[in-house]
Amino acid sequence: MTAPGKPTLPQLADELPRVVWTLHRLLRQKQETPAGEHPRPPAQVELLRLVESEPGISVREVAETLRMQANNVSTLVSQLVKAGYLDRRPHPDDRRIVQLYPTEKMHATSVEIAKGLSAGVTEALEQLSPQARKRLAAALPDLAELGQVLARPS
Structure with missing residues (x-):
């Protein structure tokens, strides 16, 4: 990357998938399997x-x-x-x-997984600075829009 926080478009296109993939992998690792279930x-x-x-x-x-x-x-x-x-x-x-x-089983399992995942992410977010949390919150709409653009047929 060039200056911190100022990547070029090609650099952003390279770095964003790496960061998202790492977050995805770490979130899956943090995700607890509900009691009595298999991953x-x-x-x-x-x-x-x-x-x-x-x-x-x-x-x-x-x-x-x-x-x-x-x-x-x-x-x-x-x-x-x-x-x-x-x-x-x-x-x-x-x-x-x-x-x-x-099914009801799916709803119950989904709620249990979401609560555990949310707790883990909350714990991690608490370790970040308020400014970092604010930047992450501000980026959410743009990330959601990027997801919509990527989901469009090519």
């Missing part, structure tokens, strides 16, 4: 988060959103239904389409 593979976690945010989403829509093959999504869905995290329901207007819904 879920990242693909299952992504699918669960998507269904939680979009109840009623179809397998095809999951595959498109996560950029996965439909047969791989179907396999993941079967595993998660068997584990009690997802519920499959036929679409009311087209019974050929299966919609996915989170």
Whole structure:
């Protein structure tokens, strides 16, 4: 990088994914598995988060959103239904389409994981200066917008 806090566009494009990947890896390491559960593979976690945010989403829509093959999504869905995290329901207007819904078990597990993760992040944020926390908070809308731009079809 050039001057601290003043990277060029190519430097920012190189550094941002590194920082985000490191944060992602560390957050996954901090994430506690709920009592009596086994850690879920990242693909299952992504699918669960998507269904939680979009109840009623179809397998095809999951595959498109996560950029996965439909047969791989179907396999993941079967595993998660068997584990009690997802519920499959036929679409009311087209019974050929299966919609996915989170179960109570999934909601309870999600809340437990979120509380633990939030506590860990809060503890880390408390170790930062107020100025650093303010800069992070100010960057959140821009990071969310960057995520939306990256999610657009190429």
